[in-house]
Amino acid sequence: MTLREIQLPATAAAPEQTPGSGRRWLPGLLVLLVTLAVAVLGVLSVATPPDPLPADAPAAEFSATRAHADVEQIATGPRPVGSTAHDRVRDQLVRKLRGLGLDPVVHKELGIDRTPGHTMAAPVQNIEATLPGSDPTGRVLVVAHYDSVEIGPGATDDAHGVAALLETVRALRSGPAPRNDITVLFTDAEEPGLMGARGRLAAEDRGDPDRTVVLNLESRGTSGRAVMFETGAHNAALVPALADHAPVTTSLAYEVYRLLPNNTDFTVFREAGFTGMNFANVGTSANYDTPQDKLANSSKASLQDMGATVLSATRSLAAADIAATGKGGEATYFTLGPLLVRYPGALVLPLAGISVAACALVVWFALRRRAVRSRTLTIAAATVPLPLITAAAVGWAGWQLMTLVRPHYTGFIFGDPYRPGPTALGLCLVTAVAVWVWATVLRRRCGSLELTAAVTCWLTLLTLLTALLVPGASYLFLWPALTGAAGFAASVRLPASSPWRTAVAALPAVPGAALLAPMVALLFAALGLVLAMAPLVVLVLLVALVVAPLARPLARRPLFLRAGAAALAGVVVCGIGVARDGTDSGHPAQVSMLYVADGKGARWVSSGRSAHPWLDPYVDADTAPLAAEFPYLKEPDEWRTGPAPRVEAPAPTARVLSTRRGADGSREVTVRIGAAHGAASQLMLYADTGSGEVRSLTVAGEEWPGGNNRPGVKGRWGWGFTYVAPPAEGVELRLKVAGDGPLRLRLLAKSAGFPEGALAQDPPADVAWAAWDAGFTLVAKEFTV
Structure with a gap:
């Protein structure tokens, strides 16, 4: 499409005007360029963290270079709860806090x-230390967890938060x-189930919720800006x-976060x-x-952004009246580059009502001036869902095609590969073309103002719906x-011959x-790319704001050629x-692979969520359910399996x-469970209900x-319990069992890594091992009480 072809008709009903000047397209081009510049700057503002400050930065400022020295000491290897590395980091943090002039306390609790x-x-062993205030109205509680997953060193999750x-x-x-x-507060055992936070909050000295503000530092990626994604x-x-x-x-973030199967210590x-x-960074x-x-893969720039943000917020809250916090309401908030915009949540519905009234008024005004036709406007508005549906289809189909070309994409926990940027840009281009085609086809029977009014009406409808259902959006x-x-x-008020008429309509x-x-x-x-349909649908609304007033009708052949090329x-x-x-080596395929064994023998198993030729000799293409022998492996329903050598591994003991009879006719059975042939990171007990x-x-x-505490689980193991980081002497359990009949129990020992040999x-x-169902051993044993 040439620049001259964005010239629009003088009115909705009039034929296209012959330009009186070769520069009538300049106002539209100016709006287009400004829109592109604002869009690029907006994307950079959410994608580019600040440069890290050096080690000699002023003492009152946060320096990622200084902080990263602690990351390097913490993230030398995995430090799951119960491990030697975990205890080393615990002791290191205690020494560090004492060196900073604080008096740390290690709370040994049961999460x-x-x-x-x-x-x-x-x-769990939570580490807590307090910097006393001069005239406290409450406290600011800043939280990060110091354990990691069993298969990774957790340089960002959550060594960044700790540092x-x-x-x-x-x-x-x-x-x-x-x-x-x-x-x-450095919490323990966050990874297995937020257990450190649970243990701390079960204690009598947990603090007063009405006089405490919690700032939690997390990570869900290894790069990018710090995102404040959830509030209380x-x-x-x-x-x-x-x-x-x-x-x-953005106040939308929590609306999205609630839909995701994610929790942090802040949830507790x-x-x-x-x-x-x-707070968290979510890049990569x-x-x-x-x-x-x-x-x-630890980004000092991301650490700088996180640390400077939390330091600033802590200082601000440390000077505030914490007790008055509970008197505040809810807010709508978002950032525009470095600026924080906020206003009371109570204004959301009234503002939505104003937008509805404004939209109705200007449409009535345009109809009165005969700048638009009601029938054509209705047709244009009825077609707005078409590009939205097309964008969703582009996102869905794009991911399906990607996984055909790159089967290992299915192994990423959030459906996003290491370098998604170019692919996301390509999907955005295809989506933008689809919106342009929609506008160009409609311009054969609709004027530019009618198409603009249709887009405005839809934005108004979305304003009202979200104000009622998801106010933060x-x-x-x-x-x-x-x-x-x-x-x-x-x-509408501008003369039909004005070159600024369509440009003004595109200014929004x-x-x-x-x-x-x-x-x-x-x-x-x-x-991630797996859910690319969501950002692409939002993109449609942005592109529609531009192309609705600026698009020009084209004959089928030029439309087909230009749209096809774009x-x-x-x-x-x-x-x-x-x-x-x-x-x-820097961007490995992530595969699921476990070593499992019971009385029937040993097997390699894989969830099948990822693929790599290296995996194929270990597991067959055929699948089988495993939940009957290993109740922990309840998802997926079918697993790829293959024979494995039977070697010594940490095995459960019971x-x-x-056994004694209770007053209500039940039996009380005391059992000691533990592990032989090595330490187990978890012991899991299941009962055949x-x-x-x-x-x-x-x-x-x-x-x-x-009772039955595993809702939705298929099969007989309807009750289950897990003990994390069991001591070497084992754990004593007292089961209250109904009736005299035998109760079948299945005990599993989970341990990090695979048995030697x-x-x-x-x-x-x-x-590399995937984030789910990879890099550990399960050994099962069945017994009856």
Whole structure:
């Protein structure tokens, strides 16, 4: 399409005007260029963290270079709870806090989770230290977890958070005492189930939720900006603390986060009545919870952004009246580059009502002036869902084609490869072409103002729907809708011969780009290519704001040729992105592979979520269910399996210590479970609910309910319990069993890695363990009580 071809008709009903000047397209081009510039700047603002400050930065400032020295000491290897490396880091943190002038306390507690489907206990060691305030109204509790997954060193998850807390304390100690107490809490056993936070909140000295604000530091990737993605109640009193160093944030983020199967330590605090904010970086999520979360992939720039953000927020809250926090309401908030925009959540519905009234008024005004026709406007509005559906289809089909070309893509935990940028850009180009085709085809029977009005009406409808259903998302559509109504009204008033008429109608694309373009980038980072349909649908609204007023009708042949060439360019960009995202030692394929054994023998098993030729000799293409022998492996329903050599591995042991009759006719059976031939990282006990009933379980004086606590699980193992990091002497359990009949129990011992001699050879450099179901051993034993 040439620049001259964006010239629009004088009115909706009039034929195309012959330009009186060769420069009538300049106003439209100007709006287009400004929109592109704003969109690019918006994307860069959410994707590019600041440069790390050097080690000689002023003492009051956060320096990622100083903090990264702690990351290098912490993330030398995996440090799961119960391991020697875990204890080394615990002692190191205690020494570091003492060196900073604090008096740390190690809380040895039992983390407990009685949630159905997650019944678990873990002995934890939480580290806590407080910087006293001069006149406290409450405390700021800053939290990070110091354990890691069993297969990776956790350089960012959560060594970045731990190091950021240490550097924050150092920076705070360099100045005057804060008004409020500032407590740092390094939680334990977050990875197996948020157990450290659960143990701390079960203690009597957990603190007053009404006088505490929690700042939690997490990571769900190894790069990118710091994102404040979740708040507790009364966030209108919290969000202003981000103003001096604003992270990427949006009140939409929590709406999205609630839909994802993710939890952090902050979840436990929020459910216990605490408020606060949750921070993480989400770039390069392919490295998350894998061996790739290592020092080589640790971004100092991301650490700088996280640390500077949390230091600034801590200082602000430490000077505030914490007790007044509970009086605050809810807010709508978002960042525009370095600026934090916020307003009371109570305004969301009234503003939505204003946008509806404004849209109705300007459409009525345009109809009265005969600038648009009601029938044609209705047709245009009815077709707006077509590009939205097309965008969703592009996202879905794109992922299916990618996994055909790159089967290893299915092994990434969040469905996002190491280098998704070019592929995402290609999908965006294809989507933009689809929107342009839609607008160009409609322009054969609709005027530009009618198409513009249709887009504005849809933005207004989305404003109202989100205000009612997901208030935190309403702002995304509100401001484009309001400016769209204003631009539409102004364009209607301009003379039909004015070259600025369509340009003014397209002006709302500029604020639309400021809001929607960063959201597209953020959604790609948060949801991955597997859910590319979500950011692509948002992109449709942005592109529609531009092309609705500027598109020009074309004959079929030129339309086909130009659209085909543009779409092909998008496909080529996608292809280049997929082609350059192969596997190598720095970007390995992530495979699922476990060693499992029971009385029937040993097997290699794989979930089948990923593929690599190295895996094929170990597991067959045929699949089989495993939940009957290994209840922990409940998902997927079918696993790839293959024979494995039977070698010595940590195996479960069970010994009945006593049995006695209860007053209600039940039996109380005391059992000691443990592991032989090595240490187990977890012991899992399952009961056959078809053979009997567990009424309750008591461990260390704590009681868990019986019955059927594994909802939705297929098969007979309907009750289960997991003990994390069991001691060498084992764990004593007291089971209350209904009736006299035998109860079948299945005990599993989980241990990190594979038994020595089990693998014929180590995986090649371009293969690594996936974040799920990889790199550990399960040995099962069945017994009856």
